[in-house]
Amino acid sequence: ELELDFAEEDVEFANRSEFQKLITRITEVLKRLIDSFATGNVLKNGIPVAIVGEPNVGKSTLLNALLNEERAIVSDIAGTTRDTIEDEITIGGVGFRFIDTAGIRETTDTIEGLGIQKTFQKMEQAQVVIYLFDANVISNDSEKSHNLVSEIEKVKNKFPQKTLVIIANKVDTLSPAEREKLKGTLRTVEGSHSLLLSAKTGEGVEDLKTTLLDFVNTGALRNNETIVTNSRHYDALLKALEEIQKVQDGIDSNLSGDLLAIDIRQALYHFGEITGEISNDELLGNIFANFCIGK
Numbered sequence: 569e570l571e572l573d574f575a576e577e578d579v580e581f582a583n584r585s586e587f588q589k590l591i592t593r594i595t596e597v598l599k600r601l602i603d604s605f606a607t608g609n610v611l612k613n614g615i616p617v618a619i620v621g622e623p624n625v626g627k628s629t630l631l632n633a634l635l636n637e638e639r640a641i642v643s644d645i646a647g648t649t650r651d652t653i654e655d656e657i658t659i660g661g662v663g664f665r666f667i668d669t670a671g672i673r674e675t676t677d678t679i680e681g682l683g684i685q686k687t688f689q690k691m692e693q694a695q696v697v698i699y700l701f702d703a704n705v706i707s708n709d710s711e712k713s714h715n716l717v718s719e720i721e722k723v724k725n726k727f728p729q730k731t732l733v734i735i736a737n738k739v740d741t742l743s744p745a746e747r748e749k750l751k752g753t754l755r756t757v758e759g760s761h762s763l764l765l766s767a768k769t770g771e772g773v774e775d776l777k778t779t780l781l782d783f784v785n786t787g788a789l790r791n792n793e794t795i796v797t798n799s800r801h802y803d804a805l806l807k808a809l810e811e812i813q814k815v816q817d818g819i820d821s822n823l824s825g826d827l828l829a830i831d832i833r834q835a836l837y838h839f840g841e842i843t844g845e846i847s848n849d850e851l852l853g854n855i856f857a858n859f860c861i862g863k
Contacts, residue, residue: 598809608797614656614665618694626737630767631668703736732760740766804841811835
Protein backbone atom coordinates (compact mmCIF):
# COMPACT_ATOMS: atom_id res chain seq x y z
CA GLU A 569 0.00 0.00 0.00
CA LEU A 570 2.85 2.36 0.79
CA GLU A 571 4.37 1.65 -2.61
CA LEU A 572 1.10 2.81 -4.14
CA ASP A 573 0.42 5.75 -1.80
CA PHE A 574 3.94 7.15 -2.05
CA ALA A 575 4.76 6.17 -5.62
CA GLU A 576 5.74 9.78 -6.51
CA GLU A 577 7.77 10.33 -3.33
CA ASP A 578 11.47 9.67 -2.88
CA VAL A 579 10.93 6.57 -0.71
CA GLU A 580 12.86 3.33 -1.12
CA PHE A 581 11.41 0.19 0.43
CA ALA A 582 13.04 -3.16 1.15
CA ASN A 583 13.23 -5.30 -1.96
CA ARG A 584 11.21 -8.46 -2.54
CA SER A 585 14.05 -10.64 -1.29
CA GLU A 586 13.99 -8.91 2.12
CA PHE A 587 10.20 -8.99 2.11
CA GLN A 588 10.32 -12.75 1.44
CA LYS A 589 12.59 -13.24 4.47
CA LEU A 590 10.18 -11.26 6.62
CA ILE A 591 7.20 -13.33 5.50
CA THR A 592 9.14 -16.53 6.21
CA ARG A 593 9.95 -15.36 9.75
CA ILE A 594 6.33 -14.37 10.38
CA THR A 595 5.13 -17.76 9.13
CA GLU A 596 7.52 -19.59 11.47
CA VAL A 597 6.41 -17.54 14.48
CA LEU A 598 2.72 -18.02 13.68
CA LYS A 599 3.12 -21.79 13.33
CA ARG A 600 5.01 -21.96 16.62
CA LEU A 601 2.28 -20.00 18.41
CA ILE A 602 -0.45 -22.13 16.86
CA ASP A 603 1.34 -25.35 17.88
CA SER A 604 1.66 -24.02 21.44
CA PHE A 605 -2.13 -23.91 21.83
CA ALA A 606 -2.28 -27.64 22.64
CA THR A 607 0.18 -27.13 25.51
CA GLY A 608 -1.57 -23.95 26.58
CA ASN A 609 -4.94 -25.66 26.66
CA VAL A 610 -3.49 -28.42 28.82
CA LEU A 611 -1.98 -25.91 31.24
CA LYS A 612 -5.25 -24.03 31.43
CA ASN A 613 -7.70 -26.92 31.75
CA GLY A 614 -5.60 -29.89 32.90
CA ILE A 615 -4.56 -32.96 30.94
CA PRO A 616 -7.74 -35.04 30.44
CA VAL A 617 -7.35 -38.60 31.75
CA ALA A 618 -10.27 -41.02 31.23
CA ILE A 619 -10.61 -43.93 33.69
CA VAL A 620 -12.42 -46.75 31.88
CA GLY A 621 -13.17 -50.44 32.33
CA GLU A 622 -15.97 -52.87 33.07
CA PRO A 623 -18.45 -52.08 35.86
CA ASN A 624 -17.34 -52.61 39.46
CA VAL A 625 -13.59 -52.87 38.83
CA GLY A 626 -12.84 -49.94 41.14
CA LYS A 627 -12.85 -46.89 38.86
CA SER A 628 -14.60 -44.67 41.38
CA THR A 629 -12.39 -45.97 44.20
CA LEU A 630 -9.32 -45.09 42.13
CA LEU A 631 -10.63 -41.58 41.49
CA ASN A 632 -11.21 -41.11 45.22
CA ALA A 633 -7.71 -42.42 45.98
CA LEU A 634 -6.19 -39.95 43.53
CA LEU A 635 -8.20 -37.07 44.97
CA ASN A 636 -7.82 -38.18 48.61
CA GLU A 637 -11.53 -37.63 49.15
CA GLU A 638 -14.90 -39.32 48.62
CA ARG A 639 -15.75 -37.58 45.35
CA ALA A 640 -17.33 -40.55 43.54
CA ILE A 641 -19.97 -42.98 44.83
CA VAL A 642 -18.50 -46.40 45.60
CA SER A 643 -20.81 -49.42 45.61
CA ASP A 644 -20.67 -53.18 45.10
CA ILE A 645 -23.55 -52.83 42.65
CA ALA A 646 -22.26 -52.91 39.08
CA GLY A 647 -23.24 -49.90 36.98
CA THR A 648 -23.48 -47.43 39.88
CA THR A 649 -21.74 -44.71 37.85
CA ARG A 650 -24.28 -43.75 35.19
CA ASP A 651 -22.62 -40.48 34.15
CA THR A 652 -19.08 -39.12 34.10
CA ILE A 653 -17.54 -37.47 37.14
CA GLU A 654 -14.62 -35.09 36.64
CA ASP A 655 -12.14 -33.56 39.04
CA GLU A 656 -8.67 -32.08 38.81
CA ILE A 657 -5.49 -32.53 40.81
CA THR A 658 -1.99 -31.12 40.41
CA ILE A 659 0.91 -33.54 40.13
CA GLY A 660 4.39 -32.06 40.10
CA GLY A 661 3.00 -28.68 39.11
CA VAL A 662 0.99 -30.10 36.20
CA GLY A 663 -2.81 -30.19 36.23
CA PHE A 664 -4.57 -33.47 35.42
CA ARG A 665 -8.34 -33.68 34.91
CA PHE A 666 -9.50 -37.18 35.83
CA ILE A 667 -12.77 -38.46 34.38
CA ASP A 668 -14.52 -41.37 36.11
CA THR A 669 -16.71 -42.98 33.45
CA ALA A 670 -19.59 -45.44 33.34
CA GLY A 671 -18.55 -49.09 33.15
CA ILE A 672 -18.31 -50.59 29.67
CA ARG A 673 -20.50 -53.66 29.16
CA GLU A 674 -23.46 -54.94 27.17
CA THR A 675 -26.64 -53.59 28.76
CA THR A 676 -30.37 -53.23 28.10
CA ASP A 677 -30.68 -50.38 30.61
CA THR A 678 -31.33 -47.19 28.63
CA ILE A 679 -29.81 -44.83 31.21
CA GLU A 680 -26.72 -46.97 31.69
CA GLY A 681 -26.41 -47.27 27.90
CA LEU A 682 -26.32 -43.47 27.58
CA GLY A 683 -23.57 -43.39 30.21
CA ILE A 684 -21.54 -45.90 28.21
CA GLN A 685 -21.95 -43.77 25.06
CA LYS A 686 -20.60 -40.80 26.99
CA THR A 687 -17.67 -42.97 28.14
CA PHE A 688 -16.57 -43.42 24.52
CA GLN A 689 -16.95 -39.67 23.94
CA LYS A 690 -14.71 -38.91 26.92
CA MET A 691 -12.15 -41.44 25.71
CA GLU A 692 -12.07 -39.61 22.39
CA GLN A 693 -11.44 -36.31 24.17
CA ALA A 694 -8.84 -37.64 26.62
CA GLN A 695 -5.09 -37.54 26.08
CA VAL A 696 -4.53 -40.48 28.43
CA VAL A 697 -6.80 -43.52 28.85
CA ILE A 698 -6.51 -45.64 32.00
CA TYR A 699 -7.96 -49.11 31.41
CA LEU A 700 -8.75 -50.60 34.82
CA PHE A 701 -9.58 -54.24 35.53
CA ASP A 702 -10.09 -56.47 38.57
CA ALA A 703 -6.90 -58.51 39.04
CA ASN A 704 -8.76 -61.15 41.08
CA VAL A 705 -11.05 -62.03 38.20
CA ILE A 706 -8.33 -62.98 35.75
CA SER A 707 -5.34 -63.95 37.92
CA ASN A 708 -6.05 -67.72 37.77
CA ASP A 709 -8.28 -67.93 34.72
CA SER A 710 -6.46 -68.26 31.39
CA GLU A 711 -9.64 -67.78 29.36
CA LYS A 712 -10.49 -64.54 31.13
CA SER A 713 -6.87 -63.42 30.76
CA HIS A 714 -7.14 -63.99 27.01
CA ASN A 715 -10.44 -62.09 26.89
CA LEU A 716 -8.88 -59.20 28.83
CA VAL A 717 -6.01 -58.88 26.36
CA SER A 718 -8.54 -59.01 23.52
CA GLU A 719 -10.60 -56.18 25.06
CA ILE A 720 -7.49 -54.05 25.59
CA GLU A 721 -6.48 -54.59 21.97
CA LYS A 722 -9.93 -53.37 20.90
CA VAL A 723 -9.43 -50.17 22.92
CA LYS A 724 -5.98 -49.69 21.36
CA ASN A 725 -7.36 -50.15 17.85
CA LYS A 726 -10.32 -47.84 18.46
CA PHE A 727 -8.13 -45.08 19.95
CA PRO A 728 -4.68 -45.61 18.42
CA GLN A 729 -3.47 -42.08 19.17
CA LYS A 730 -4.19 -42.25 22.90
CA THR A 731 -1.62 -42.96 25.58
CA LEU A 732 -2.90 -46.16 27.21
CA VAL A 733 -2.20 -47.21 30.80
CA ILE A 734 -3.38 -50.68 31.84
CA ILE A 735 -3.95 -51.03 35.57
CA ALA A 736 -4.57 -54.25 37.47
CA ASN A 737 -6.61 -53.14 40.50
CA LYS A 738 -7.24 -54.98 43.80
CA VAL A 739 -3.80 -56.64 43.77
CA ASP A 740 -3.62 -56.43 47.58
CA THR A 741 -5.36 -59.84 47.73
CA LEU A 742 -2.95 -61.56 45.30
CA SER A 743 -0.01 -63.75 46.27
CA PRO A 744 3.50 -62.91 44.98
CA ALA A 745 3.23 -65.77 42.46
CA GLU A 746 -0.13 -64.50 41.19
CA ARG A 747 1.34 -61.02 40.78
CA GLU A 748 4.22 -62.31 38.68
CA LYS A 749 1.83 -64.27 36.48
CA LEU A 750 -0.28 -61.16 36.02
CA LYS A 751 2.77 -59.11 35.03
CA GLY A 752 3.56 -61.72 32.39
CA THR A 753 0.06 -61.37 30.94
CA LEU A 754 0.32 -57.58 30.78
CA ARG A 755 3.70 -57.75 29.05
CA THR A 756 1.98 -59.37 26.05
CA VAL A 757 0.14 -56.10 25.35
CA GLU A 758 2.46 -54.00 23.20
CA GLY A 759 2.39 -50.23 22.96
CA SER A 760 0.99 -49.62 26.44
CA HIS A 761 2.09 -49.04 30.02
CA SER A 762 0.97 -51.31 32.86
CA LEU A 763 0.85 -51.06 36.65
CA LEU A 764 -0.29 -53.20 39.58
CA LEU A 765 -2.36 -51.18 42.02
CA SER A 766 -4.77 -51.31 44.92
CA ALA A 767 -7.05 -48.31 44.99
CA LYS A 768 -8.41 -49.52 48.34
CA THR A 769 -5.07 -49.59 50.19
CA GLY A 770 -3.31 -46.92 48.12
CA GLU A 771 -0.60 -49.28 46.89
CA GLY A 772 0.68 -48.15 43.50
CA VAL A 773 -1.22 -44.83 43.44
CA GLU A 774 1.98 -42.79 43.69
CA ASP A 775 3.51 -44.93 40.93
CA LEU A 776 0.55 -44.03 38.74
CA LYS A 777 1.05 -40.32 39.44
CA THR A 778 4.73 -40.62 38.52
CA THR A 779 3.86 -42.46 35.30
CA LEU A 780 1.36 -39.77 34.30
CA LEU A 781 3.87 -37.02 35.00
CA ASP A 782 6.41 -38.78 32.78
CA PHE A 783 3.99 -38.48 29.85
CA VAL A 784 3.91 -34.70 30.03
CA ASN A 785 5.79 -32.81 27.35
CA THR A 786 6.57 -29.30 28.61
CA GLY A 787 9.32 -28.41 26.15
CA ALA A 788 7.73 -25.06 25.31
CA LEU A 789 7.80 -24.08 28.97
CA ARG A 790 11.43 -25.06 29.39
CA ASN A 791 12.33 -22.79 26.48
CA ASN A 792 10.34 -19.89 27.98
CA GLU A 793 8.38 -19.54 24.76
CA THR A 794 5.06 -17.75 24.51
CA ILE A 795 2.12 -20.13 24.88
CA VAL A 796 -1.35 -19.44 23.52
CA THR A 797 -4.17 -20.36 25.92
CA ASN A 798 -7.04 -18.26 24.55
CA SER A 799 -9.17 -20.01 21.91
CA ARG A 800 -10.15 -16.65 20.35
CA HIS A 801 -6.47 -15.78 19.91
CA TYR A 802 -5.87 -19.25 18.46
CA ASP A 803 -8.60 -18.72 15.86
CA ALA A 804 -7.19 -15.30 14.97
CA LEU A 805 -3.70 -16.77 14.53
CA LEU A 806 -5.06 -19.45 12.20
CA LYS A 807 -6.75 -16.79 10.07
CA ALA A 808 -3.64 -14.61 10.08
CA LEU A 809 -1.51 -17.56 8.96
CA GLU A 810 -3.95 -18.25 6.13
CA GLU A 811 -3.57 -14.65 4.91
CA ILE A 812 0.23 -14.73 5.26
CA GLN A 813 0.30 -17.91 3.19
CA LYS A 814 -1.69 -16.07 0.52
CA VAL A 815 0.98 -13.36 0.59
CA GLN A 816 3.63 -16.04 0.14
CA ASP A 817 1.74 -17.49 -2.81
CA GLY A 818 1.50 -14.00 -4.26
CA ILE A 819 5.25 -13.46 -3.94
CA ASP A 820 5.89 -16.79 -5.64
CA SER A 821 3.56 -15.75 -8.47
CA ASN A 822 5.10 -12.24 -8.75
CA LEU A 823 1.80 -10.53 -7.98
CA SER A 824 1.76 -6.74 -7.91
CA GLY A 825 2.05 -4.82 -4.66
CA ASP A 826 -1.59 -3.71 -4.67
CA LEU A 827 -2.79 -7.33 -4.68
CA LEU A 828 -0.32 -8.37 -1.97
CA ALA A 829 -1.51 -5.43 0.13
CA ILE A 830 -5.04 -6.86 0.31
CA ASP A 831 -3.88 -10.04 2.04
CA ILE A 832 -1.40 -8.15 4.23
CA ARG A 833 -4.17 -5.89 5.50
CA GLN A 834 -6.34 -8.92 6.28
CA ALA A 835 -3.47 -10.48 8.23
CA LEU A 836 -2.97 -7.23 10.15
CA TYR A 837 -6.68 -7.16 10.93
CA HIS A 838 -6.43 -10.60 12.56
CA PHE A 839 -3.32 -9.52 14.48
CA GLY A 840 -5.37 -6.56 15.69
CA GLU A 841 -7.97 -8.98 17.07
CA ILE A 842 -5.26 -10.20 19.43
CA THR A 843 -3.30 -7.03 20.21
CA GLY A 844 -6.12 -4.49 20.01
CA GLU A 845 -6.86 -1.87 17.37
CA ILE A 846 -4.09 0.52 16.28
CA SER A 847 -4.51 3.69 14.26
CA ASN A 848 -3.39 4.12 10.66
CA ASP A 849 -0.83 6.73 11.76
CA GLU A 850 0.70 4.27 14.23
CA LEU A 851 0.72 1.55 11.59
CA LEU A 852 2.40 3.75 8.99
CA GLY A 853 4.89 5.01 11.55
CA ASN A 854 5.84 1.46 12.50
CA ILE A 855 6.32 0.44 8.86
CA PHE A 856 8.45 3.51 8.07
CA ALA A 857 10.54 2.91 11.20
CA ASN A 858 11.20 -0.76 10.52
CA PHE A 859 10.95 -1.50 6.81
CA CYS A 860 12.09 1.61 4.91
CA ILE A 861 15.69 1.76 3.71
CA GLY A 862 15.74 5.49 3.12
CA LYS A 863 13.78 8.56 2.09
